[in-house]
Amino acid sequence: MTLEKGGASPLPLQSDEVTLAETAEETSEKTGKTGKKAERKTGRSETKATDEAGSADDAEEVVVNVDFDGLADRVTRVPIEADNYIGLQALDGQLLYAKADAVYYGRESEAGPVLRLFSFDDRQETTLVESFESIAVSQDGSTALVGVEGGFQLLEISSAATTPAKPVSTSGLEVDRVPAEEWAQIFDEVWRRFRDYFYVANMHGYDWQALREQYRPLLAHVAHRSDLNYVMSEMIAELNVSHAYVSGGDYEVPERPRARCWARVSSSTWPAGATSSPTSSPGRTASRPIVRR
Known part of the structure; x- marks a missing residue:
């Protein structure tokens, strides 16, 4: 999407004119000339960067202008096939996303999501991971920790097409977890979320604090995540509001x-x-x- 009127499109039209291949001699001459210019330019850039290193605080703030008039007409379609895409992340000159299978209620999809990368430079789509379970991208967008079946992999996004992912060892990791304490925290967080974000402040006329005190003692009898979901759903049902569901969680069920x-x-x-x-x-x-x- 181009934010400003008259701004350059992220995917400008490409010329379909036939270009002649350069000879090795012509390429060498060009490289030699531009190489000297680049060397001189690089020297000036390095000197300038050194002079400005101590004045980082004085750098101008980046201002993003958005022309809302006609914004919808400046949307650009990425040239990939229409499909179920999730987890879109914008990187430097690239788009990282996952191609997912159809969503079904009551059961898992037939196949895991496929991690893909689109480059604006060559307009090519690359498959990085065939099937994965989770992903966390570094702040600079250069590396991704990908959860796959049986472990984790460290992926260098820029060179992922040619460099294989490195497996991450978790043999030395230990998790000290007490499920009962986790369930209590989940219960409290759900209660607070409704308190802070329910669409009307009067909670449909019910005393939300009193309902918490009424249902929280039942946590002592919770022995499974499904029990916790039941307690929370009963508390939320007191509000008599539609589209307030409780589902999911760490059920720890065997593969079927x-x-x-x-x-x-x-x-x-x-x-x-x-x-x-x-x-x-x-x-x-x-x-x-x-x-x-």
């Missing part, structure tokens, strides 16, 4: 098999405690029990 084939099942019912696998017959699957009989 998932059906890998969406072929139509020939029978009218699907047996409980079974998994499916494709067969040689088109449009049919075979069911096998998960547990031993």
Whole structure:
């Protein structure tokens, strides 16, 4: 998006004219001439930088001007395929984002997100990580800590296409956690969030402080994250407001098999405690029990 009227587009039109390839001799001559100029220019730049090193506090503040009139007409489409993209981050001359699978209610997606990088210089899209679980980008946008199945990887974003990610060892890390204390903190933070950000200050006429004192003693009986979610949902339900849900959290449940084939099942019912696998017959699957009989 171009913020100011008359500003340069981040993706200007490219010329489709045919250009002649330069000979090695012409390239050498150009390089020699520009090299001397660059050397002289670099020397002046270094001297100037040295002189200005002590006056960093006097540097002018960067001012960003936004012309809201016609702003929507200055939106530029990035030349990539339409898909489900999440986690967009703007870096220096690049865009970092993830291509995600479709979202389903009640179950996980079929595939993990794919980490990709778009460069404004060559307008090319590069796949950095095929499947990942989490990501944290450094402040300067040069490095990313990527959580993958079984551990973490350190990724140099600028050279990620040619430099493999480095695995990060977590063998020496220890976490001293008491779930009951975590659950109490989660409960208090949820209560405070509603107190501070509920859409009306009178909390629908209910005493929100009294409701906290009423439900907080139940934390002593919480033995699982689902119990905590139940207590919080009951407290929030006292407000009689729609679209206030409680879900998710660290359930620590074991991996469960998932059906890998969406072929139509020939029978009218699907047996409980079974998994499916494709067969040689088109449009049919075979069911096998998960547990031993």
